[in-house]
Amino acid sequence: MPNPPSPPGALSRRALLTGTAAAAGIGLAGCDSITGGLSGGTTVKQWNLLAGSDGAIMTSMHEEFMAETGVNLRATTFTWGTPFYTKLVMGASGGNAADVATIHLSRLDSLSPSTLLDAIEVDELVDAGLNPEDFPTEIWDRCFSDDRLYAVPLDTHALVNYYNRTICEQAGVLNPDGTLLETHGVEEYFDLLRAVKDVTGEYGTSLDTNAGWRQFWAWYRQQDGEWIFHDDGFELDDDKALNAIDTMWRMADEGLCPRISDGGATAANFENGAGGLVQVGNWEITRFRAFNEAQGLDFSMAEMPDFFGNRRTQGDCHAFVLPRHNSWDDEVRAATVEYVSWMLRHSLEWGAGAGHTPAYLPVTESAEFQELEPNAEYSGVVDNVQFDPKVWFAGSAARLPDEVGQIFAGVYSGANDPETALAGIKDVAQTLVDLPNPID
Amino acid sequence: MSTDTATPAAASTADRPPSPAPARAPKRRSWLGLWFVLPFLAVYAVFMLWPMLLGLYYSFTDKSLTGRPVEWIGLANWAEAFGDPAAMDSLWNTARFTVLSTPPLVILGLAFALLAHRARRIGWFLRLSFFAPFVIPVSVVTMIWLWMYQPAGGLINHYLGEWGLGGDRLWAFQEDAMGSVVATTVWWTLGFNFLLYLAALQTIPAEVYEAADIDGANSLQKLWGITLPLLKRTTALVIVLQLIASLRIFDQYYLMAGGAANLATENVFIQYIYNSGFVGFRIGYASALSYILFVCIIVIALIQFRLLSRRED
Structure with a gap:
């Protein structure tokens, strides 16, 4: 059977191949000039x-x-x-x-x-x-x-407290200059969250319930708690740890924060006004600024609130x-x-x-940096930042914060009461201590 | 693999006159074949045999990914593995996955092959549809299914909620991710078993069915009396391949329920091996775990081979 003639206007195979080759050649030449230039x-x-x-x-x-x-x-x-x-x-x-x-x-x-x-x-x-x-x-x-x-x-980066100025103003928790009221102690901060919750109708603050380690470490360190690891065990202050875990438990139990919220949901809760505050890392500023440009979000940032007498926060x-x-x-x-x-x-x-x-x-x-807003408002984090314990399975995204965080997710969700959670994190820690150290 | 294959008759004609009785071709050893398999053999040795031997050696050492000096520690890794509850839990999860995923993959593979084999006009469409998911990369498959499983706004939860079936519990990251991963895997890999069965169905001669028709057999009798018995060898093959594939579950589970960010507490065994070795740096321990899985797979395959081949006699 003879080849049917190409319909008018259609590309012939030869023209197509020639064209593709030429296009590829231009593409390659283009790449070459870019890499060559840089x-x-x-x-x-x-x-x-x-x-x-x-x-x-x-x-x-x-x-x-x-x-x-x-x-x-x-x-x-x-x-x-x-x-x-x-x-x-x-x-x-x-x-x-x-x-x-x-x-x-x-x-x-x-x-x-x-x-x-x-x-x-x-x-x-x-x-x-x-x-x-x-x-x-x-x-x-x-x-x-x-x-x-x-x-x-x-850099230094840390967990900070963002607040939505519009919501917080309605809740009456702003100073006359538009900054967030400074609170002292868990109860005062919870009162602030209650006032904000009344305005939002959902949460007071939004936080990442999967990243419980950060909150735990900040609040435990605010009480001068130490977590020291030895070759065959560790020292954890049970009472202080329990205070920190109890804070999570009560916050979620009263609905002041979400029961389940991952990183994305946490930021979204703040953007759409489900929470008037959000306690996450300072790195989310880029995201909230972009949201502000797109849809409007009047926010600023303060240091970690004082829960137990100071404003220490977890960071790295x-x-x-x-x-x-x-x-x-x-x-x-x-x-x-x-x-x-x-x-x-x-x-x-x-x-x-x-x-x-x-x-x-x-x-x-530099004067330039000192004048940056809202950075100036939380510049104290550099002195208040608390690094994770010094042991081979600790540090950002290491096994200790990961596995302990799983237990704290259960505290927020209501599945683990504080005593169970404390026993759980001690089990996790002991298991990790018992592992042969692959580094030394 | 043996290299002392008998020289093909055609090759022998090149250097000596044609022998009157080709059946009595001389059993001369020739190393010519070796050159043909050498490229494969080299790759096989470097990337398969050597790592296997090295892994076996490492399983008796405290080899660490950090590259510190290696020390011989005897059976310590093996003893630790059998006494490690997390390892045993993950092995159990792998077993559970295998038990849950193998029957639907084999049975549905057969059912769909029967369907596609029967269908005349839309046969090509069914063949395409059933096999198409198999060619999608695992990352894409898991992403699509995760979207469908999303608790808020996901396809499945949305309709479960709409139909009043309680659309809030189905969530791949919730406590038990197994069912979700099994469903995804069945959809994704069914096509392979389907294809094996379809090929086997096409080899069954039509005369057998014609004879049955003359005897007045109905279609169920033909299925039980002819099709299934004649597919026995294929079924044996499909089950072995499927068991091995299921025991090696990792990709889907890791992508859907295994990342650190979503706080999954469950592991499957290969994931535990991966975490021990590459995340936890303990190559020695991970090697011992790998060999445990290796032995498990071999044992299961052998048992199955025995059972099925005996039945065939």
């Missing part, structure tokens, strides 16, 4: 876990960095938490991970720095324009392991580390350190955009 020198691979709204800020900083320095930065964002750390550890154990990665400083020890990370020489940093004196001492000291420097801190630091390399190319190494330095020197943007408090003091102490 990689004027070196390519630096970066891995980060900033899958939240602060990731957008980092991406725009990366674009500025590339435009300014000509270094070709290839950043990859992984799912926050365990998937990221798993990927980082597996990459580093093969010696072929990224050149630089972000971590939570509380996880440094659990990443076995001596075998999985490459140490950073202080001289290198000085050459790139960073000095050890430019960092808060207590944070800088946490970047060391066995007297070697493994991390460069980027983002830091840069260099995963272990089988071999370093001198140029890449220099560009990597330059990248770290550039990000710190420009971390005003990180603070303004993502709500974090930069660790780099020349930025934090």
